[in-house]
Amino acid sequence: xxxxxxxxxxxxxxxxxFETHAVNLSAAQRRAASLPTRRSVKKDWQAAWLLRxxxxxxxxxxxxDDTEGRVQRLCAKAKAPVRADILEALGIERLTVGAVCVxxxxxxxxxxxxxxxxxxxxxxxxxxxxxxxxxxxxLGEIRYAVEQGAKEIDIVITREHVLRxxxxxxYDEMRQMREACGDAHMKAILATGxxxxxxxxxxxxxxxxxxxxxxxxxxxxxxxxxxTLPVSLTMVRALRDYKDRTGQMVGFKPAGGxxxxxxxxxxxxxxxxxLGTRFMMPDxxxxxxxxxxxxxxxxxxxxxxxxxxxxxxHALA
Ligand SMILES: O=C[C@H](O)COP(=O)(O)O
Numbered sequence: 001x002x003x004x005x006x007x008x009x010x011x012x013x014x015x016x017x018f019e020t021h022a023v024n025l026s027a028a029q030r031r032a033a034s035l036p037t038r039r040s041v042k043k044d045w046q047a048a049w050l051l052r053x054x055x056x057x058x059x060x061x062x063x064x065d066d067t068e069g070r071v072q073r074l075c076a077k078a079k080a081p082v083r084a085d086i087l088e089a090l091g092i093e094r095l096t097v098g099a100v101c102v103x104x105x106x107x108x109x110x111x112x113x114x115x116x117x118x119x120x121x122x123x124x125x126x127x128x129x130x131x132x133x134x135x136x137x138x139l140g141e142i143r144y145a146v147e148q149g150a151k152e153i154d155i156v157i158t159r160e161h162v163l164r165x166x167x168x169x170x171y172d173e174m175r176q177m178r179e180a181c182g183d184a185h186m187k188a189i190l191a192t193g194x195x196x197x198x199x200x201x202x203x204x205x206x207x208x209x210x211x212x213x214x215x216x217x218x219x220x221x222x223x224x225x226x227x228t229l230p231v232s233l234t235m236v237r238a239l240r241d242y243k244d245r246t247g248q249m250v251g252f253k254p255a256g257g258x259x260x261x262x263x264x265x266x267x268x269x270x271x272x273x274x275l276g277t278r279f280m281m282p283d284x285x286x287x288x289x290x291x292x293x294x295x296x297x298x299x300x301x302x303x304x305x306x307x308x309x310x311x312x313x314h315a316l317a
Pocket of ligand 1 (some may be wrong): 060062101161219220221222255257258288289290291
């Protein structure tokens, strides 16, 4: 992962930044709906955007039946995410995903399989996905994953603290998690599908950043509703506000249910429109996905075989 420097340190908990802040749901929905239609990516640039998306993917397996063999296959895919002939046709020598994301007991297998590749291993921790184990166990799980070689830790927050507006409890817990991460980067999963309102999403985003998160992440992939554009817009606006106030740049990771090349484009457009191109790089943007690569590869293949232009010519004939 390309490190941005310095890492966000966070700030003291400052409630007056957001206490009276309310996010208008229908305004967020309208703005989010307009993103894919207001801005289209020219055909000539689409392959480049899709290649960029690949470099931002946290290629994930988080299943109860994960095995060393599955993690090895995932890591092989992380090192060679697209067929060699497609890469050659696009004139690209080397392409890898942003990171591989696994459960803590799979970290060692992933580290071994990725040796020498430069691809970091991310581990979920803190009682993923519900986060309802005692705090000392959650902190111990972070330390275990770091000892195993994880460079990034995807923590889950206690949703009850948000639902009760107990911001100091949320902040204190996350500060301890940040400390347990040490040099590993902390990605804070808000599990937005559980947070009820966009105002809660905004407030939880700000507290997560004040507590020193390197990234804020939408979802575990296990909630009923995972990454959506209105939720992502709300989080990205919180990132922008935080950067304006503190100068600290925190990354964004949408995750859960993102499967298509179109999803990748939509979220890249969101980042570019709201935060600018700097936030389309893997040190500040990741897409958590277990099954998006296949569709991106298909779209890249169509791009190089000119199938789209043939279809367009046919349609216009
Ligand atoms: O953090 C990543 C998510 O768990 C992946 O979710 P997904 O399996 O729906 O792509």
